[in-house]
Amino acid sequence: MTTAGGRFDCDVLVVGGGIVGLSTAYAITRAAPGTRVVVLEKESGPARHQTGRNSGVIHSGVYYRPGSLKARYAVQGAAEMVTFCAEHGLPYEVTGKLIVATERAELPRLHALAQRGRExxxxxxxxxxxxxxxxxxxxxxxAALHVGTTGVCDFGAVAGRLARLAQEAGAEVRYGAEVRVIRRRADAVAVRTAGGAVLRARALVNCAGLHSDRVARLAGDAPGMRIVPFRGEYFELAPSRTDLVRALVYPVPDPAFPFLGVHLTRGIDGRVHVGPNAVPALAREGYGWGVVRPRELAGTVAYPGAWRIARRHWRYGAGEVRRSLSKRAFTEAVRRLLPEVSEGELIPAPSGVRAQAVLPDGTLVDDFLFAESARMVHVLNAPSPAATASLPIGREVARRVLAGLE
Structure with missing residues (x-):
C-alpha cells in the first residue's frame, strides 16, 4: 500500500484515545506496517473516560444475542484480553462470576441466559x-449461573500499553489535541485541532466514544443516531468488609435494557465496586449531578429519541434516579444480593458515563454500530463490552479503513 507522501501528514487519523481508538491504531500498524497513523486525543493522556471509568470486568459474552457482534467479539475478545495481559505483564485474574436470581419470577430469565451462554x-x-x-x-x-470465563483487569493499563506498542511501530499519539473542524476533499481529509494544528490524511477513523455522533456530523455525515449519556454511579465496600465478596456477583438483568443492574465486582486491586445504577447524565462527561453543560443537555432534551425513551421507561428510570439520590435506596438494591451489608459500609467511588446510541424512535442500540462513508469509518456505538472486545474491534476497524485506502 502506498503511504502518505508530501501532501499528507499521515495515512490514517484516529480521533479518540480510548481503548478502541488505540486498539485500532495498534491493529493498523500490525496489519499494514509502514502505514502512518496519528491518534488525536483531547485529554492529556489515554483512557480518561469510558475506558478508565469502569469496574474492569473482562466480560464472557453470556448476555449477548447469539450471532451479534457483541457476542462474537466478547467471546473472542475475552480470551484475547487474558492472553494480551499475560504476555505484557499486565494485572489480570480470571475469577468467574455468579448471576444470581433472588426471586422465583427471575428463574425463567436465568435459564434463558444459561441457554444463551451455551449457544x-x-x-x-x-x-x-x-x-x-x-x-x-x-x-x-x-438459584444462580456460574460463568467461569469472566475475569478482571486494568483496562486503563491495557490502553496505555496499546498506545506504546502503536508508537513503537511508528504511530504518533497526540494528547491535548481536540478535533474542532473536519473537512473532506476528493482525495484527503483535513482536520484542525483546538490548538490550531492542521493535519491532512488519506482517511479518518472516528473512535470518539461519548462524542462519536458529534464527530460524524463534523465530518459531514448523518449518523442516524445520537449519543444519550447515562451516568453509572458506584460505591465501594469499606476495606473492613471486602471479605463479603470473593469475585463477581450480578443480578439477573432486565432484558429490556442493556444495563446490568447493581452488581458486586472485586477488582484487580482487591477493592469491591458496588454498582452502577444508570441515570441520565446532564453532560456527555457529566460524572455528577453538578456537572451540567447546557448546550449538550439541550441537544439531548431536543432529541425525539430521548423523549421516547423517557415515555416508554419512566418507571424504570424513576427507580434508578431514586437510587442515585438516596443511599438508603441504593443499599436496599445491594442487600438483595448481599444482605449483610449496611449503608455505612458503602463508600462513594468515582462514576462513569456510558455512551449509549439511541435511534430517533427511542430504540437503544443494542450492538456495536459502525458506519462508513468516503474516507471515513465511524464507530458509533461501542459501550460495554467494548473494552473486553477492543482487540477484535480494533482489527475490524483497521480492516475497514485499510480496505478503503487500497
Missing part, C-alpha cells in the same frame, strides 16, 4: 440455592 460457546453451570455458597458464602439467592 455462544461459553461454559456455564446452573446452581441451586445451596451451591451458591460454594462460590459466594455471603450472597443470598434461590
Amino acid at each position: 455462544n460457546g461459553i461454559p456455564v453451570r446452573e446452581l441451586g440455592r445451596a451451591q451458591i455458597a460454594e462460590y459466594e458464602p455471603r450472597v443470598r439467592g434461590i
